[in-house]
Amino acid sequence: MPGITREEVAHLARLARLELKPEELDHFAGQLDDIIGAVARVSEVADQDVPPTSHPLPLTNVMRADEVRPSLTPEQALSGAPAQEQQRFKVPQILGED
Amino acid sequence: MTDSIIKLTAAETAAKIASGELTAVQVTEAHLARIEAVDEKVHAFLHVDREGALAQARAVDEKRARGEKLGPLAGVPLALKDIFTTVGIPTTVGSKILEGWIPPYDATLTKRLKDADVVILGKTNMDEFAMGSSTENSAFGPTGNPWDLTRIPGGSGGGSSAALASFQAPLAIGTDTGGSIRQPAAVTGTVGVKPTYGGVSRYGMVAFSSSLDQGGPCARTVLDAALLHEVIGGHDPLDSTSIDAPVPPVVEAARNGSVQGMRVGVVKQFRGEGYQAGVIQRFDESVELLRELGAEIVELDCPSFDLALSAYYLIAPSECSSNLARFDGLRYGLRTGDDGSHSAEDVTSLTRAEGFGPEVKRRIMLGTYALSSGYYDAYYGSAQKVRTLITRDFEKSFEQVDVIVSPTTPTTAFPIGERADDPMAMYLADLCTIPTNLAGNAAMSLPCGLAPEDGLPVGLQIIAPALKDDRLYKVGAAVEAAFVEKWGHPLLEEAPSL
Amino acid sequence: MTTTTDLVSYEDALASYDPVMGLEVHVELGTRTKMFCGCSTELGQDANAQTCPTCLGLPGALPVVNATGVESAIKIGLALNCEIAEWCRFARKNYFYPDMPKNFQTSQYDEPIAFNGYLDVQLEDGETFRVEIERAHMEEDTGKSTHVGGATGRIHGASHSLLDYNRAGIPLIEIVTKPIVGAGERAPEVAKAYVRELRELIRALGVSEARMEMGQMRCDVNLSLMPKGGDKFGTRSETKNVNSLRSVERAARFEIQRHAAVLSGGGTIIQETRHFHEDTGSTTSGRVKEEAEDYRYFPEPDLVPVAPSREWVEELRAGLPEQPLARRNRLREEWGVSAVDMQAILNAGALDPIVATIEAGADAAAARKWWMGELARTANETGVSLDALAITPEQVARVTALVAEGSLNDKLARQVIEGVLKGEGTPDEVVEKRGLKVVSDEGALTAAVDEAIAGNPAIAAKIRDGKVAAAGALVGAVMKATRGQADAARVKELILEKLGVSEG
Numbered sequence A: 001m002p003g004i005t006r007e008e009v010a011h012l013a014r015l016a017r018l019e020l021k022p023e024e025l026d027h028f029a030g031q032l033d034d035i036i037g038a039v040a041r042v043s044e045v046a047d048q049d050v051p052p053t054s055h056p057l058p059l060t061n062v063m064r065a066d067e068v069r070p071s072l073t074p075e076q077a078l079s080g081a082p083a084q085e086q087q088r089f090k091v092p093q094i095l096g097e098d
Numbered sequence B: 001m002t003d004s005i006i007k008l009t010a011a012e013t014a015a016k017i018a019s020g021e022l023t024a025v026q027v028t029e030a031h032l033a034r035i036e037a038v039d040e041k042v043h044a045f046l047h048v049d050r051e052g053a054l055a056q057a058r059a060v061d062e063k064r065a066r067g068e069k070l071g072p073l074a075g076v077p078l079a080l081k082d083i084f085t086t087v088g089i090p091t092t093v094g095s096k097i098l099e100g101w102i103p104p105y106d107a108t109l110t111k112r113l114k115d116a117d118v119v120i121l122g123k124t125n126m127d128e129f130a131m132g133s134s135t136e137n138s139a140f141g142p143t144g145n146p147w148d149l150t151r152i153p154g155g156s157g158g159g160s161s162a163a164l165a166s167f168q169a170p171l172a173i174g175t176d177t178g179g180s181i182r183q184p185a186a187v188t189g190t191v192g193v194k195p196t197y198g199g200v201s202r203y204g205m206v207a208f209s210s211s212l213d214q215g216g217p218c219a220r221t222v223l224d225a226a227l228l229h230e231v232i233g234g235h236d237p238l239d240s241t242s243i244d245a246p247v248p249p250v251v252e253a254a255r256n257g258s259v260q261g262m263r264v265g266v267v268k269q270f271r272g273e274g275y276q277a278g279v280i281q282r283f284d285e286s287v288e289l290l291r292e293l294g295a296e297i298v299e300l301d302c303p304s305f306d307l308a309l310s311a312y313y314l315i316a317p318s319e320c321s322s323n324l325a326r327f328d329g330l331r332y333g334l335r336t337g338d339d340g341s342h343s344a345e346d347v348t349s350l351t352r353a354e355g356f357g358p359e360v361k362r363r364i365m366l367g368t369y370a371l372s373s374g375y376y377d378a379y380y381g382s383a384q385k386v387r388t389l390i391t392r393d394f395e396k397s398f399e400q401v402d403v404i405v406s407p408t409t410p411t412t413a414f415p416i417g418e419r420a421d422d423p424m425a426m427y428l429a430d431l432c433t434i435p436t437n438l439a440g441n442a443a444m445s446l447p448c449g450l451a452p453e454d455g456l457p458v459g460l461q462i463i464a465p466a467l468k469d470d471r472l473y474k475v476g477a478a479v480e481a482a483f484v485e486k487w488g489h490p491l492l493e494e495a496p497s498l
Numbered sequence C: 001m002t003t004t005t006d007l008v009s010y011e012d013a014l015a016s017y018d019p020v021m022g023l024e025v026h027v028e029l030g031t032r033t034k035m036f037c038g039c040s041t042e043l044g045q046d047a048n049a050q051t052c053p054t055c056l057g058l059p060g061a062l063p064v065v066n067a068t069g070v071e072s073a074i075k076i077g078l079a080l081n082c083e084i085a086e087w088c089r090f091a092r093k094n095y096f097y098p099d100m101p102k103n104f105q106t107s108q109y110d111e112p113i114a115f116n117g118y119l120d121v122q123l124e125d126g127e128t129f130r131v132e133i134e135r136a137h138m139e140e141d142t143g144k145s146t147h148v149g150g151a152t153g154r155i156h157g158a159s160h161s162l163l164d165y166n167r168a169g170i171p172l173i174e175i176v177t178k179p180i181v182g183a184g185e186r187a188p189e190v191a192k193a194y195v196r197e198l199r200e201l202i203r204a205l206g207v208s209e210a211r212m213e214m215g216q217m218r219c220d221v222n223l224s225l226m227p228k229g230g231d232k233f234g235t236r237s238e239t240k241n242v243n244s245l246r247s248v249e250r251a252a253r254f255e256i257q258r259h260a261a262v263l264s265g266g267g268t269i270i271q272e273t274r275h276f277h278e279d280t281g282s283t284t285s286g287r288v289k290e291e292a293e294d295y296r297y298f299p300e301p302d303l304v305p306v307a308p309s310r311e312w313v314e315e316l317r318a319g320l321p322e323q324p325l326a327r328r329n330r331l332r333e334e335w336g337v338s339a340v341d342m343q344a345i346l347n348a349g350a351l352d353p354i355v356a357t358i359e360a361g362a363d364a365a366a367a368r369k370w371w372m373g374e375l376a377r378t379a380n381e382t383g384v385s386l387d388a389l390a391i392t393p394e395q396v397a398r399v400t401a402l403v404a405e406g407s408l409n410d411k412l413a414r415q416v417i418e419g420v421l422k423g424e425g426t427p428d429e430v431v432e433k434r435g436l437k438v439v440s441d442e443g444a445l446t447a448a449v450d451e452a453i454a455g456n457p458a459i460a461a462k463i464r465d466g467k468v469a470a471a472g473a474l475v476g477a478v479m480k481a482t483r484g485q486a487d488a489a490r491v492k493e494l495i496l497e498k499l500g501v502s503e504g
């Protein structure tokens, strides 16, 4: 596996919405490279014909009946909001879609 | 008076309250006084809910006065890891990003504690979002190990283990994603149990890695842990991964400790390089003790365990990168940079940069990497295959033995700051505990003595198959009784007074 | 959205290129509760009044699957002739957006609950076209944002936005077609017919009202062109949220013309999302996918796999209603109407009311006549849909019964319907209150006829002379005198009788 570059770290940070400082990019590039280098061993089993395990217990079909349960009150729902207006969460301008 | 109350076990405390020898208010006040006296040094608590605890204690006393039947832990104080939501009490998960957040809902576990009349003293310190093995990653400062305040109390649940070991509470709650209940128990000389995955509801427990996280009981004795396990365990329709079956008979098992005729496995992968000599010495003595108590010892080979740590450090960060995406500064918690010049996207990035500590960021980045297209198969996909192999190694082993034992941690408590800048060294603390999380089965840590070289507690880990949590208590109770008899007193009596 | 877009004529575009379409339709299910929590889905409630820790994405909250959501997904899959997965999982689609509380959407990725099906659709002229279905999967809706401070609530120039999460977590079924090739110039029409047929199907299944104008059904139109005779698909554009049948057709048509203009000019199509504008019928560039979207899908660890038993699937299959197209064809034969007339009935939304009226005892022709005539006109004038009119199929059937037994004539029947629509009561009550009854009392009628003959001697004379057609004027006079309540046929009989002439 190739080492993790500073640019890759910057890309990951963008995907993960983390505003990293230049020195953090360098720091993380080194550390992630070390960690990935150490854990990459798992790919030893990549070509083994083994089913992946996503859930530790083999449960299936856990469902609930389509019955209404009480919601929070709007006051409770908004109780942690950093800003609110008209009983809605107030957020800075959204870019992107129009 | 205070001293005699705080040294009681939870079972003893409950009995004295039920008989009227003590009131719940007296018990609560004694613990609040203890917290007042020592927690400045230990820093086990992030938030002490003095008024709430006393109100709850008064309610228990009133109940008793009315002649109502009290539950087995009614009036017993408990320290709750700050990862479970509590109505009206801040829940921070040890993170600046949730500083001051007061949840509008109770976790299922919180509800069950309240319903059982357990007195919640407050919320305990932890590594931020349960990521860590030392509690140094808390945004609110580290917790000291009551055996040596310059050393770590384990993590992520170091606040809970330190509260127990410093007699600030007889019961505590932890969560265990890669060892965060057992490793702190081991390094503080207390008892901690990671139940079978799905045995304790995760509803209202802030998620780190959903397929690994499991809440569980922490205490100073095996019986106390069992009593607490029974209160918090059992099916919860609000958690789709909750087991729809009765809690295994853990209390009965804890009251009838025995290893007579049991087959106990020792995995050869759980020793060697990186293990402290004194830890191995105490472990070997424990195995010898088990043999003396009538167990048959079986050597086991679990080759896939060598890959467990690697698989864990791909799966847990991957899930965490997704679970922690919701902390975006828009609906609750910290918001940074909302000065009119930044977009929502920028505010989210600034908030997360400021609100998360380095270890959390590191794992989010790692998980984002492991899940990204082009790397998924090699990393996340392979890690899930390793998970299957580990489960198979356990299944094969449990065809030959009833339980497996190992050291809980490779070393005793290390000094605060020692591994702070070396994530890989820190990750090694969970070497023996991680396979259990990956497979979903149950495990316990209990004290097995002090390491000769540093005089610090060593933990013995007992591992049982999924859904057989009661075996942990049966074996644990037998080992505990034998050790206490051998030492002449519980191990914690050797801890320095604070 | 600045420059005007170059277009080539539709005919020229089709002369050089074959369109390839992919349609992605999101349907909001009509379940009582959300997909992963017990919050109500009722519309029109206060902002954020239908939210809970789970659909707000509060720390610690967990999802639990709505069984009716799964059942609806299976029904839709079966009705689309899909295979139903024996075992499938939910997956997390990770991306940040303020209207999505967890910053991942709980969806399905490589294991959809239904896959590999088809839907036959009928074009206006009755020709049938088979649209292949790639998959149908379960997911959840997002919250709603209101943009404040910009022009007319648009996102551009807004100073901030307000979020209401009542819609967040409402179950969605996403239905994705395989590439639709070979439709040629009829591609836009196929797109429209497909969405319409899908809407009929969803309604027939009773899993959603699928009202596009309310956002309960939303369509993304993916379109690319390949040179005529070629076999390699071109780069596609994705026109998002096209929310009426007419717009689906127009959006496809516009994109065909736009792509053709770009390609014939030697340009290349960039893969991007586009937005459709109802007012101009055009699309404009949205988000360019400069970095390939990386959703980092992985199996949702908080939900366990869904493994629908074959018994359950077969039980649901057995309970499926008749396919709408087959039903329309059957009714068309039974009623003896043309494909075009049937299409008109469908477009008017009159099919179900007519069927219900027939079921309530009306004659098929009469039921069609009232729904497609008087009632369709009223609905049109008042701008509501037929099923929103204040009259039930049972009431319409009652009116036709009164006509059939001779108590009402058509003119009176129209007045009865008008009265019912105005809320004056049932048809019988309106008849009673307004005194609307055909006068069949022979005495009264005879008197009125006598009066008419006496008052119009010249006309009477003509009739006596054999000009039977002139009787119409006397009938009119009688009808006027009886305020339209006489049976016109009987009046004519009486007049001829009195004047001693026989018809024919």
Ligand SMILES: [Mg+2]
Pocket (backbone or CB within 6 Å): C107, C139, C174
């Ligand atoms: Mg979708």
Ligand SMILES: [Zn+2]
Pocket (backbone or CB within 6 Å): C034, C037, C038, C039, C050, C051, C052, C053, C054, C055, C056, C169
């Ligand atoms: Zn909800």
